[in-house]
Amino acid sequence: MTAATERGWLPDLLYRGGKFESGTAMFADETGRITRFSDSADDRKRAHRLHGKALLPGLVNAHSHAFQRSIRGRTEHRTGSGRDTFWTWREAMYRAANRLSPDDIYAVARMAFLEMLLSGITTVGEFHYLHNAPDGARYEDPNLLAKQVLRAAEETGLRIALLRTAYARAGWQQDPHIGQRRFLTPAPEQYMADTEELRIHISRTCGPGRAWAGVAPHSVRAVPLDYLLAITEYAREKEMPVHMHVAEQPGEVAACLKEHGLRPVELLQRHGILDHRFTAVHAIHLSEEEAAMLGDARARVCACPTTERNLGDGAVPADRLQRAGVGVCFGSDSNVQIDLLEDARELEYHLRMRDLQRAVLTDDCEPESLARRLFTNASATGAASLGASGGILEVGRPADFFAVDLNDPSVAGADEGSLPANVVFGAGRSAIRGTFVGGEALVENGHHALGADIVEQFAGAQRRLWGT
């Protein structure tokens, strides 16, 4: 390779190996892979100078339902005369889900993905469960809606793991729920055929590492055990990541105990479903034993603290998971906000509020480890969860990163040592000025080339949807 096809960047500070270093230039080849780091005078001159900026590995959003961006701000009120809970919110969400046309889904996904890029996210795990027409009929192309989402990711430049969701029933011994008609794939054979079609479609039409498919049984509530076994076996054969909602609500745990005589993670462990490709999303209502089972299997947990506080789900027991050796990553989930740094601090903050103490998730042997650990959760652990190769700046990995303005009022005055904690605990959206995927600048000066178009189209879709 010659220098002509090489791209390089020289920021004030570069985050690698768990700390910021100054004076290092980073280079990538024409495929967008990092080729080398250098502090030689010649290389520093050759690199594009990013004045007043710190570069950090791109954030990885391991759990999103993009379409829920359309109900942001539309469910923050009482819906009935009783208590409002996750379950009443779900009714409002279903109503929205059933109104979206394929074009709407594309417009809403572009909006969510734009905001992700603007907030430093370079890869998303889209837990996609809208498959059917509003009346429940299959589309001629059963992956029509998934492809709309993929198109939205491709256009914005975000890498995407399309976690294709299997949803078979409202719950054990429960009548079908009309709000779930768009989600349903009653038979595992159908699910696998559809997913396989998508997997091949992606491999033929998307650039390498730009998109890939994953298997996402919705939950133990929505997928019977034999179905679950069939599709996770399929995922194992094809080496796909498996993501599943686990123990988000006490009601789900109670129903699982009733049906199977086991708690959700116990059930998964008993049937060999937990492994290093498995991620339990939420995993809030978790016993000590279940945490150990996840750790033993090298499975991961995806916490979604912003949504979990919004829905009143409860706090992920991250200290328990940490002790069990379980990697925790983050998801923006309902997309009521999209801010993975807020999620990172909240993981810790929820525990501070629970225990009335500070620095809960610090490694006992390393007093300074807290911010670094939370940042790793938001980047490298998310990438590992999705089977992506980003999340760390090192040779051979994709040049996915974001640029923080060191003069932004939310982080100004930090030095190399305090910057990780400043970014995780203090940074506002305005501090994130650039986002690069595969070495390509998708966000510059806080703007994305398609930003105005995406916002306009989304606003139009919202007006149609909500009648104003």
Next chain:
Amino acid sequence: MTAATERGWLPDLLYRGGKFESGTAMFADETGRITRFSDSADDRKRAHRLHGKALLPGLVNAHSHAFQRSIRGRTEHRTGSGRDTFWTWREAMYRAANRLSPDDIYAVARMAFLEMLLSGITTVGEFHYLHNAPDGARYEDPNLLAKQVLRAAEETGLRIALLRTAYARAGWQQDPHIGQRRFLTPAPEQYMADTEELRIHISRTCGPGRAWAGVAPHSVRAVPLDYLLAITEYAREKEMPVHMHVAEQPGEVAACLKEHGLRPVELLQRHGILDHRFTAVHAIHLSEEEAAMLGDARARVCACPTTERNLGDGAVPADRLQRAGVGVCFGSDSNVQIDLLEDARELEYHLRMRDLQRAVLTDDCEPESLARRLFTNASATGAASLGASGGILEVGRPADFFAVDLNDPSVAGADEGSLPANVVFGAGRSAIRGTFVGGEALVENGHHALGADIVEQFAGAQRRLWGT
């Protein structure tokens, strides 16, 4: 008054009377007071068109310790081998407090105030307790440091209530703490003389409504009862607001019970200290009876949810306070983040996490009231707490407001009805593009005229302070 001295603005949406309206122009006179609202074609032409913007009343930050901006990101780690708590954090904060020169205090305050303006805050209540030199000696001018803070506010354009803090002791029957030397004013006579000097200084040197003084007994821990009675009587005479830390930590409640046989609010009520000018800051560890006492006295509570979660203080029982008729406002307190909208949503979210339900602070009679109520807390209630006249856009009040970009990805797609909840639950810093105080645009396009200078000076101060 002629149209020549009149300024007017015509946004897409204007928040007044608890809702957004479109097509309304707002006008102010040359003193910065709102004179009228109009939707006539002539007036709409005359006004400055703010395309794609919504205007909202300026946020009021009722509790700040500006100097603590200098330790942002520098305390998020374990400080010893035991549990980290509020009390270990306090040691780190004291170390910072004792290193700041008068110039540093000015530089750090400007930084904090800049960020407040950029986040839509137009008035701050600065709970100022740095009075003495680092060795505890009185400065020749006992208000030297308060005046540095006032100068910082004046230069940035932020309105300020300088809540001058009385701090007499480490605690009942406790030895003096060396970290508190800069805070101490042992005698109430001295405190009142110093505060009176400041009050007169402000009235002579600051524009009307730009700055004023308040009385701030630090806490029942740090101020003995006779001292407290003397200075609150003084405040009553001069019609000054009284702010006081109350029941932030269980340890404080226990000590008060030991010294007085009463819980903190019970003590204040017993001695007639609670009234409509009194604000209890934090008020976390509060009995049902104490909430009722605050309500009966028409006193207010200032919640600081971001700091309270950071310090592991606990959650303000806002539902209890709401039932008791107590107005709750917000403070950025330690300034680990400055985002009053985040504080607003957190007040509600902490309760959702406590109860595992949603829409907790909704008024039972008005299901849609949640976001409106939280926004009022962040604006009008804060103004009332500080004795300021902002926080509401109506004739006769100051033209203090901020502009939200309706195309910002964090709020795009909202309509008039969903915008309040979108702003409170979803808006990121980038959505706030303009901030106006007394009709003067201090922040335009997300920038303040002094921004670069303030950041540079602050960064220099930080390098000196932290030796990098």
